[in-house]
Amino acid sequence: MSQLRLDPLTGRWVVIAGERSERPSAFVTRRLPVEAEPSRPCPFCPGHENGPTTLESYGPGGQWWVRVVANRYPAFGGREPMVVTHLGPVFTQAPASGIHEVLVLTPDHDASWADLSDGHAAVVMQALARRMTEHTEVPGLRYSQAVVNWGREAGASIEHPHGQLLSMPFVPGETASELAGFSRFQGNCLLCAVIDAEEEARHRLLYVDDQVMVLCPFWSGTPYEMMIVPRAHSAHLFRASPETLAAVGAAVTRALSALRVRLGDIAYNVMFHSAPYRVSGDYHWHVHVHPQVSTRGGFELGSGVLINVVRPEQAAEELRAAVPAPV
């Protein structure tokens, strides 16, 4: 029988339909070409640093491991204050001010985050934290969303491994829902409680160390969904210690690598959730990994209720067996 499970972060019910469980072979690996014009030289490869404006680069001894560039087609841009205009009773608009940057994750065109060394993943996380800190100082901005899209099916349009950082003058709906989830929770912190409860249960864990936990959430709405939660309670990614950032970076590598071992080269989204810059209630920053292995049908789009055909306990068991040994 299917089962309803409540996502306490967003307050949404999901349907766990494990009996319909399909074998991993039923999930498609990446098939669509990422690049519209594959012959075009890659703007993110070494040697093309004069292409998009480099804002900062990070790496040991003069070479870059991670490079931050301005997005050529920014979703958010400019410094106009967020003045909301009502054009009649139902049309409301505001300027999409803000910042949209690209983080080139590695000079290696053919790598992915799953291939990064722990040291390299730490540099990626430091870069993210540094850029976010800078964005918090821009007047009018309230929230930063960092993402990594892998594969055309997940929204990537450039093959070279990269992430994006979008900083905006409002708090987006998903974050607002999660903030409401934290304030609804009867206890100290919702995710600190998740850490305790999952450590006790154990069967949804993929990987743990003294800094971080990787798990398949009890309320997973998509097959093989994962969440990476630092143990240290902090609302903001950009205020995390270097040790925590490094541990989370390495945990992302392990999670993505396990996914690739288990399911092949599938498309996925990695989403970093940190509180709005100024937050009054409780929050605990974390990372979501959502494999793009199934398409949302009309029921899911129409109702907002996700149907997950792989029980998270099953997903965790399979992924746990695929986590690479520490190097």
Ligand SMILES: [Zn+2]
């Ligand atoms: Zn490249």
Ligand SMILES: [Zn+2]
């Ligand atoms: Zn917490």
Ligand SMILES: [Zn+2]
């Ligand atoms: Zn979240």
